[in-house]
């Protein structure tokens with residue numbers, strides 16, 4: 430699948446949103462994920478692709494993927510999250526994945 434992309438973007442610590450967005454499912458769970466990423470990274474470099482890591486402190490779940498507004502509080506129990514700034518209601522992991530994607534795009538432009 431990496432043939433189609435020039436870069437793969439991952440968030441350094443919280444991979445949950447991204448792995449769900451990419452449909453890795455449960456097989457890429459907590460323990461196997463780090464190993465999987467390392468292998469993936471080597472493969473991408475071998476193929477001449479870029480591998481981008483997002484700062485682990487980036488508030489990907491708290492940031493509105495539409496306008497960039499950052500919420501102060503987000504409970505872990507809030508799975509679906511409402512961003513009053515834009516009036517959108519979106520799954521928090523999906524929102525986080527969108528933010529990671531947006532940041533990756535910006536990084537690619539430099």
Ligand SMILES: [Zn+2]
Pocket residue numbers: 493494495496497498512513514515516
């Ligand atoms: Zn917004």
